[in-house]
Amino acid sequence: MRGSGRPPGGNRRVAKGRGTAPARPPETSDGTPTVPAPQDLQLDRRFFLQRMGLLTAAVATGSAFVPPDLAAGLPPPVRRPPRLPDPRSVQAVQPWQMTLAELAGLVKARQLSPTELVDVYLDRIDRYEGLLMAFNTVTADAARAAARTATDAPWEGPLHGMPLALKDNYYTQGVLTTANSYIYEKFVPDFDATCWAHLRDGGAILLGKTQMGPLATTRATTPDGHNTTVNPWAAHDPSVSPGGSSSGSACAVAMGLAACSTGTQTGGSITDPSSRQGLTGLKPTMGRCSLHGIVPLTYTRDHPGTLARDARDAAIMLQAMAGPDPSDPRTLGLPPVPDFTTAAEPVRTGSAVKLRWPTTIGVLPGYLEAGRGSGGRGEYGRSSRGLGQRERARRRQEAQVRAGSEVAARKAMLSTFESLGARVVEIPFPDDWETLTASAFNNVRLPERTEPFMDALRKDVRLFGVSLSPWINGLLLPAPEYLRGQRAKLLLLSRVLDGIFSQCDVVVQTEPYPFDMIGLPLIAFPIGSEASRGFDLPLAGMFGALPFGEERLLAAVAAYQAVTDWHHRRPPEPDLSAGNRTLPSPPPARGRVDIHHVMEHGE
Amino acid sequence: MDASRIPELTDDELDAYIHGRLKMAGVDLSVLPEDDSSAPADRKGILAGARRFLRSTPAAILAFEPDVQRVPPTLYPAARSVAVRKEGNHAG
Incomplete structure (x- = not known):
């Protein structure tokens, strides 16, 4: 690892907001299309800062929000149809083991029909759902009908006939949308969430709605806190968290019950379950994807995104989900949606894979020290209260083994990136990092969560089930503290932009904070495994990037995944034989979370 | 007053603030069981969480100037x- 002596990416920064896009994307010698420059290099990050200020002020004052036009002066994006894998190269595995891109290639070539594909997933849901509890609702009949239509229709694009699982806080017209909450337990929307409408218009098929933490807090539980979804890597042990709150979305993809899924993230709810289940989870920049038609949690921090098998699948999903929506002012006046799918195609020179763009990876202090930045979010439902001394010692030993494995995986990951051409540099924390990212400033989100639910709070606090505590606390934070917190958030954003991204293009992260707080993109991806508890559990890396740096993140992870196989590894198929007594019983025997867990571990 | 020198509030003082604020907002906790750790939420746990929140968050935010x-x-x-x-x- 080297010290940072020159600007990230060398001297290649292009003039901001200038330049002319080529009529057709240039290609490398092997025909791999190139993208002239990622959007993170084309934007003046100051505009993003100013825009964030406007957005926050609009929320604070309840005033109309007219965002400045970040798109002004940017070259129009050049997009090309995604290059799908050659069907001949992917037929050695079963369809449920394939990536969405691989499936799309087969469907396009008419070697697999949407009808057959939906049946594959429904069969697996039939077989495993009782154990995994990934879904709230399975729309089997509607999925089969949509598949028949798609089978007879001309190919529309990579989402054509792709069966997807949606987190149960996405509105789906005519389909129950509960957010795992008593408040929404009978709610049937009369319109689709914008993100789902975009996916559906691209040809996707709704397979079902997935289990989640109540109102997008904590791991997936019933509204009163009993664990539902298990981590498929340890399906026999409900105390192993599947991650929250998009737990069911992750489980459905990890176990091959759906081709891909959607999630939402306010405090790690995409990256956390992706990390725990060996998936590639992408939380885009605030405003990339519309939140219209998604049950709100925190107006300035909610982000729709995707939980996918790999970076290419995430790019296909984001390509459809992203874009302006008149119903969500957070999405207006932003840079045009670039070509994510091309960005996520690995670039090769001969047989060697290389990064699409010169990329400097920033490593913050403690990242390679055992026990530091090792998650810290605890195991939902795995309280240490009341444990004996022996059990506590055993868990400490497990944590040490896990921490050692994490450091080794991180070192190997960074080394792999260096072999792909990345520069890896150590960078210090910006000024006041510890203060500005502390839980007190994270808690500034709580009044925003309380306000839209005031009617329900007044009606009956029991409607909030196990999630009540943060809604009550949001009621208690005085306005001056709220505003001070919002001011500090903008200061933190400027420190991140100037203090971190003046030295690198992407930065390693171990927690969703503070990037969730300030609206910057994050991607989580598998980098190894560990066996501290006697069975394999995935380990993940996480990168953050500049505003609208999704291309950069996707390109980097796609290159990494072209030379590693962690993203191909799947959970073991559970033994469902009648005599197997190790399988967990249905709730409430799977354990529970309590109100303190929900408050401490957030969303 | 320097925010770092805000005096520690007693449970009774915090409870008075919490109950007053909830009453002002029309939010009624009395429908919850008083002390039942097997319930999804009980008054004892909610109030304990609220006191922790008030002791940790507002003062820390105001201390940053x-x-x-x-x-x-x-x-x-x-x-x-x-x-x-x-x-x-x-x-x-």
Whole structure:
């Protein structure tokens, strides 16, 4: 690892907001299309800062929000149809083991029909759902009908006939949308969430709605806190968290019950379950994807995104989900949606894979020290209260083994990136990092969560089930503290932009904070495994990037995944034989979370 | 008063604030069981969590004092572009 002596990416920064896009994307010698420059290099990050200020002020004052036009002066994006894998190269595995891109290639070539594909997933849901509890609702009949239509229709694009699982806080017209909450337990929307409408218009098929933490807090539980979804890597042990709150979305993809899924993230709810289940989870920049038609949690921090098998699948999903929506002012006046799918195609020179763009990876202090930045979010439902001394010692030993494995995986990951051409540099924390990212400033989100639910709070606090505590606390934070917190958030954003991204293009992260707080993109991806508890559990890396740096993140992870196989590894198929007594019983025997867990571990 | 010198509040003082605020907002906790750890939420746990929150969060936020001239509150965002025009031209 080297010290940072020159600007990230060398001297290649292009003039901001200038330049002319080529009529057709240039290609490398092997025909791999190139993208002239990622959007993170084309934007003046100051505009993003100013825009964030406007957005926050609009929320604070309840005033109309007219965002400045970040798109002004940017070259129009050049997009090309995604290059799908050659069907001949992917037929050695079963369809449920394939990536969405691989499936799309087969469907396009008419070697697999949407009808057959939906049946594959429904069969697996039939077989495993009782154990995994990934879904709230399975729309089997509607999925089969949509598949028949798609089978007879001309190919529309990579989402054509792709069966997807949606987190149960996405509105789906005519389909129950509960957010795992008593408040929404009978709610049937009369319109689709914008993100789902975009996916559906691209040809996707709704397979079902997935289990989640109540109102997008904590791991997936019933509204009163009993664990539902298990981590498929340890399906026999409900105390192993599947991650929250998009737990069911992750489980459905990890176990091959759906081709891909959607999630939402306010405090790690995409990256956390992706990390725990060996998936590639992408939380885009605030405003990339519309939140219209998604049950709100925190107006300035909610982000729709995707939980996918790999970076290419995430790019296909984001390509459809992203874009302006008149119903969500957070999405207006932003840079045009670039070509994510091309960005996520690995670039090769001969047989060697290389990064699409010169990329400097920033490593913050403690990242390679055992026990530091090792998650810290605890195991939902795995309280240490009341444990004996022996059990506590055993868990400490497990944590040490896990921490050692994490450091080794991180070192190997960074080394792999260096072999792909990345520069890896150590960078210090910006000024006041510890203060500005502390839980007190994270808690500034709580009044925003309380306000839209005031009617329900007044009606009956029991409607909030196990999630009540943060809604009550949001009621208690005085306005001056709220505003001070919002001011500090903008200061933190400027420190991140100037203090971190003046030295690198992407930065390693171990927690969703503070990037969730300030609206910057994050991607989580598998980098190894560990066996501290006697069975394999995935380990993940996480990168953050500049505003609208999704291309950069996707390109980097796609290159990494072209030379590693962690993203191909799947959970073991559970033994469902009648005599197997190790399988967990249905709730409430799977354990529970309590109100303190929900408050401490957030969303 | 220096925010770092805000005196520690007693449970009774905090409870008075919590109950008053909830009453003002029309939120009624009395429908919850008083003390039942097997319930999804009980009054004892909610109040304990609220007291922890109030002891940890407001004072910590107020203890951080950005320069109000150079880091204006976001209610006045137009000034942001001036405050951060040059690298390092902001202060905490």
